Amino acid sequence: MQLNHAFVLTLIAGSLVACGGGGSSSPTDPVVAVNPPVTPVAPIAPPVVPVAPPVVPVTPTATGENTGTVSARFVNGDNSRFIFTSIGLQSSGKASLVVQDASGALSTIGGIFLTGNPSVTREISGDAAFAQGRWFKGAFSYSSGATTLTGNNASAHYVAYNVLAALPATGTLTCDAGAFTAPSYTGGNSVSSSAYFGTAxxxxxxxxxxxxxxxxxxIDASAGGSTGKVTASTSMGSAASSSITGNYLSSGTGAQLMLGDGGAGRYLLIAAYKAQLANGANYQGMATFRCS
Incomplete structure (x- = not known):
């Protein structure tokens, strides 16, 4: 099925499971020694000062619990679009207002807002052409409701990108290995908390x-020792087309696919996907491939 309008909003029931720790310490008072009687001693040679090794530059860790990084800030404009998926919600459309912090994480995407202290985004990736991530902690609100994310299996996956002005007449592209958010458990057969998130x-x-x-x-997804695969093959008749395959709008396996402008003659293939693993557990995530 193809959607030539870039907005899909479907509410699907979901359930959440929660879980959390900490500690502190303080130094003791120093022991003060009493001066002994002065005794003459032989002169001591000056100590040998070792030469310090060269300083190796390191990349600072992301603020708070955020993970991932971007190579440049996303350039938002009139052609910017987004895809957003969480438990019970799939949404896509014109990005309009986009707010990106210093870590590269988005906190505002169109009419969807992330707030909270802490608010945590995982698997941040992107450049001037796209911004992707997974809201892990905080609360996000949208036109018809709000959802609290406590760091359990519930997550909201997003990508913002710029739509193509037009499709090329001919050509075959080679795509890279892709940037992925961690697939998050959404239901189906029960899993342990260690399998709430997987890899893709x-x-x-x-x-x-x-x-x-x-x-x-x-796309190959795995979690808790079980695996699943999402495959899609489809056509898009226009630059702004969106194609939905399989059971993406219900439970099971499927994807929503879009093309984006990767800048400098490059292209993006963007996929919001759902995968059912061999153990019957359902997961969802986001992937962006750079193609040229």
Whole structure:
């Protein structure tokens, strides 16, 4: 199925499971020694001062519990769009206002807002062409409700990008290994808390001809020792097209695919996906491939 309008909003029931720790210490008072009687001693040679090794520059860790980084700030404009998915919510449309902090995380995407102390974003990635991440802690609000994220299995995955002005007439692109958010557990068969989040990898291809864009996608998701695969092969007739495959709008396995402007003659293939693993547990996540 293709959607030529870039906005999808579907509410699906979901359930959450919660979990948390800390500690502190303080130094003791120093012991003060009493001066002994002065005794003459032989002169002592000056100590040998070792030469310090060269300082190796390091990248500072992200603020708070945020993880990931971006190579440049996302350039938001009239052609900016977004995809957003959480338990019970899939949304996509014009990005409009986008707020990005120093870590590269987005806190405002169109009419969706992340607040809270702490507010934590994981797997931050992107550059001038896109911004991706997973809201892990905080509270996000939207036009018809609000959801609190406590760091359990509930997460909200997002990507903001710029839509293509037009599709090329011909060409075959090579895509990179992709940037992924950690797939998060959304329901199905029960799993332990250690399997609330998993890992993902994948491959993608894009080509153009007179009928439009032909895209193919394969994503492997794993969590808790179980695996699942998302595959999609579809066509897009226009630059702003969105294609939904499989059971993305329900439970099971499927994806929502979009093309984006990667800048400097490059392209983006963006996928919000759902995967059912072999153990019957359901997960969802976000992936962005750079293609040229």
């Amino acid at each position: 990898s994948g491959t993608a291809s894009v080509s153009f001809d007179a009928s439009g864009a032909k895209v193919a996608l394969s």
